[in-house]
Amino acid sequence: MSTMDGTVVERKVPLPGRWLRGFAEVQVLTAAFEPRAEIPAAGAAAFLRRLPGGTDRSVLWAVPAGRTLRLTSRPVPGAVCLAGAGRLAALRGLLRHADTLRVYGPSVRAGSPPCRAPGCWTPGRCGCR
Numbered sequence: 001m002s003t004m005d006g007t008v009v010e011r012k013v014p015l016p017g018r019w020l021r022g023f024a025e026v027q028v029l030t031a032a033f034e035p036r037a038e039i040p041a042a043g044a045a046a047f048l049r050r051l052p053g054g055t056d057r058s059v060l061w062a063v064p065a066g067r068t069l070r071l072t073s074r075p076v077p078g079a080v081c082l083a084g085a086g087r088l089a090a091l092r093g094l095l096r097h098a099d100t101l102r103v104y105g106p107s108v109r110a111g112s113p114p115c116r117a118p119g120c121w122t123p124g125r126c127g128c129r
Contacts, residue, residue: 033104033120036080037064041123044068044101048092051085059083059114062103069103080105081115088121098123 001008039047047069052058061079062069072079080103082088095101105119 030104030120032106034107035102036078036105036119037062037069037103038100038124039064039068039103040100041095041098044098045092045095047101048088048095051088053086055086057084060085061108062119064103074110075108075112076110077108079108080119081108082119083114091121091123094123100124 001010047062050071052060060082061072061075062082063072063076063079071082071085075081091101100123102122102124103119104122106115108115
């Protein structure tokens with residue numbers, strides 16, 4: 001690829017087998033996910049600010065509550081497992097380019113154990129304004 005700054009050549013490199021297995025596992029685990037919430041970017045930003053710090057590895061559950069999400073320590077129907085909430089801090093910078101935050105997760109019942117696949121959090125309708 002050439003740009004005005006110079007030329008870059010991408011070289012193929014072999015991927016470790018564990019990476020390939022990981023990619024396949026993600027596809028299998030998320031196939032059963034269902035939409036759980038879609039909240040406006042402003043509400044999502046406020047929710048992300050309320051999350052515990054980056055080193056907190058506690059398991060929480062995010063429950064849709066109107067136009068936002070609330071945290072609970074116990075699973076309830078419609079909740080999404082949130083293990084290590086600090087990992088969502090990476091979304092803060094992306095939300096300024098998004099209109100919504102969409103949350104997907106597997107079905108849970110009251111008393112469900114923490115999920116192997118905690119959920120999928122994606123900014124919606126990203127683009128320039």
